[in-house]
Amino acid sequence: NAGVTQTPKFRILKIGQSMTLQCAQDMNHNYMYWYRQDPGMGLKLIYYSVGAGITDKGEVPNGYNVSRSTTEDFPLRLELAAPSQTSVYFCASTPVPAYEQYFGPGTRLTVT
Amino acid sequence: RKEVEQDPGPFNVPEGATVAFNCTYSNSASQSFFWYRQDCRKEPKLLMSVYSSGNEDGRFTAQLNRASQYISLLIRDSKLSDSATYLCVATGTSYDKVIFGPGTSLSVIP
Numbered sequence: 001n002a003g004v005t006q007t008p009k010f011r012i013l014k015i016g017q018s019m020t021l022q023c024a025q026d027m028n029h030n031y032m033y034w035y036r037q038d039p040g041m042g043l044k045l046i047y048y049s050v051g052a053g054i055t056d057k058g059e060v061p062n063g064y065n066v067s068r069s070t071t072e073d074f075p076l077r078l079e080l081a082a083p084s085q086t087s088v089y090f091c092a093s094t095p096v097p098a099y100e101q102y103f104g105p106g107t108r109l110t111v112t
Numbered sequence: 113r114k115e116v117e118q119d120p121g122p123f124n125v126p127e128g129a130t131v132a133f134n135c136t137y138s139n140s141a142s143q144s145f146f147w148y149r150q151d152c153r154k155e156p157k158l159l160m161s162v163y164s165s166g167n168e169d170g171r172f173t174a175q176l177n178r179a180s181q182y183i184s185l186l187i188r189d190s191k192l193s194d195s196a197t198y199l200c201v202a203t204g205t206s207y208d209k210v211i212f213g214p215g216t217s218l219s220v221i222p
Contacts (some may be wrong), residue, residue: 031208042199042214043156050208058209090155097208098144103155 002026006091006104013081013111021076021107023091031094032074033101034058034066036087043090049074073109116213118200123218129190131198133216135183135200144165146201147185150215155199156199159185 027033030051035043045058049068063085067076074078074093078085088108092101120137125131131212145162160167162174162183173186183200200213 033209035212043212046210048209056208088153098203099211100146100158100161101156101210103157104154 004091004102004104005095006089006107008107009105011106011110013078013109015019015081015111017081018077019081021078021089021091023074023076023104023106024072025074025091025093025102026072027093027095027102028071029093029095030059030071031097031098032068032092033092034064034074034076035092036037036060036085037090037106038087046076050068056072078109083111085109086111114214115202115204115211116202117217118198119167120211120214121216121218123135123216123222125190125218126221127190127192129220130186130188131184131190131218132187133218135185135213137181137183137200137202137211139204139211140161140178140181142181142204144203144210145174145183146210147172147174147183148199148201148212150199151195152196156212159198187218190218192220192222194218195198195220 004025024039033048034046047066049055091104128176147159148156149159150156163172166175175184204211
């Protein structure tokens with residue numbers, strides 16, 4: 001049981017490049033979330049999903065896209081990287097929202 | 113007003129001290145509350161849920177005051193290993209999401 005896994009751990013992108021941050025969970029959780037955390041700041045919700053095929057925007061969705069084709073996987077796509085997207089990205093899952101969220105180890109992204 | 117606000121910190125306390133963190137939430141309909149702990153450059157992990165009657169887990173005590181929309185976390189006999197950022201969390205206007213506070217940093221000094 002690996003919990004929530006994220007790849008890559010680190011990435012440096014040039015402005016305008018694209019990439020996909022991978023997130024997978026093996027706990028059969030319906031709810032999955034993508035957050036970003038800027039230095040010294042709290043978590044901001046980017047996108048979330050309540051089950052396979054269903055996604056919705058969070059607080060800061062601009063510049064990102066998601067898909068949820070399976071219960072296990074919830075990738076986050078950055079289409080045209082900008083310096084403002086330099087951050088740490090955390091994926092999380094939970095069986096129900098009013099319960100503990102299980103986080104992945106994060107992806108540290110730098111856009112230069 | 114932010115949905116979840118916390119003491120800005122940082123808190124620097126000596127080993128063995130008692131420290132209290134405060135948190136307020138704006139949505140009176142919030143039903144579930146949590147405290148998470150985040151170590152430097154790591155992912156957040158659940159410290160404890162907060163129940164209406166208050167709850168205790170070893171050296172940690174959480175209290176909820178629904179009338180004042182206020183949550184607290186008390187840490188007794190602080191250890192060096194308690195040094196971390198503590199995040200207050202409340203369910204928001206949508207059932208599907210929770211709202212994380214900005215966090216309060218704690219450093220326990222030898």
